[in-house]
Amino acid sequence: MRIGELGQATCVDIETIRYYEKAGLLPEPARNANGYRAYGPAHLERLAFIRHCRALDISLADVKRLLEFVAHPEADCGDIDQLIDGQLARVRARLNSMQVLERQLVALRGQCDSGHAAGECGILHELVAAAHGEACACHLNAVPEPLRTRKRSA
Amino acid sequence: MRIGELGQATCVDIETIRYYEKAGLLPEPARNANGYRAYGPAHLERLAFIRHCRALDISLADVKRLLEFVAHPEADCGDIDQLIDGQLARVRARLNSMQVLERQLVALRGQCDSGHAAGECGILHELVAAAHGEACACHLNAVPEPLRTRKRSA
DNA sequence: TACACACCCGGTAGTTACTCCAGGGTCAAG
């Protein structure tokens, strides 16, 4: 199997396959006399696994860890649970902020009914106003402290 | 106002402020005799605007465009509408795939009840199996065609 | 006066996960 065929079979771009090889996720395949990479079914399986993990938005570093578990089935799988839990937490956090974001954008979009100049555009007004009134969460709690203990100046 | 104060006031990292300046989003401020950047209220406002747009996950390129609209209020705001619409579409697409992702991870997490070795881990089995059975959408439609019109070979 | 410490400077390099490009080699069909 050459790289193009492997790519077609797994829906992975050729450049990406070579990238995975360089990154140490896909073992270096044998080479034909002409120097072309020659892949076997094991490579296909492994690449499909990587692809699937990536579709689940698991980072390459974590995919690497998972591949090590696959290679060493005697290891404790509690770590796998943790990895998935962490992934789930990240996804949920992003999901939340995305939902907030969507509502904000919809509200924003509702501000403008088009057909006029930017000067009166509700969207721009809204954005500028929001920027103005923005409460800065980092001021309310957990400030990194210093910023020079000065009395008054400038 | 020095860069640290501006950063505190807007919740933006100092390095990020300098980055925005280099990227042309924040105008170069005046300098004190010692070379320190000296910001005024206009900078604060502008940075807050950028910050807010970024919180809405608007790309820096698009923020730049918005800033141009702010600077030229006589322009047609139809373009702003388009920009926000595009943003909304992107957010919604990501939202969808995130939701699918979350369900998949939850299902995955349910496969393993911990306390055993990775060899019998349901999560790993599931991932490997899913990778195996993965239907490749790109095969079903819109193949980029060639892959050499060959008869049969290795 | 000396020191520590917070703050600032510019410039460069690193991050993630690719993606693209240049410049070249290989191989089968027409």
Next chain:
DNA sequence: CTTGACCCTGGAGTAACTACCGGGTGTGTA
């Protein structure tokens, strides 16, 4: 013998920062 599909390596580019380096500045305190 040319065309076109395919492959190779190595390097650069992407977004939006983040981190680090070596060094300069300014002030409160011992």
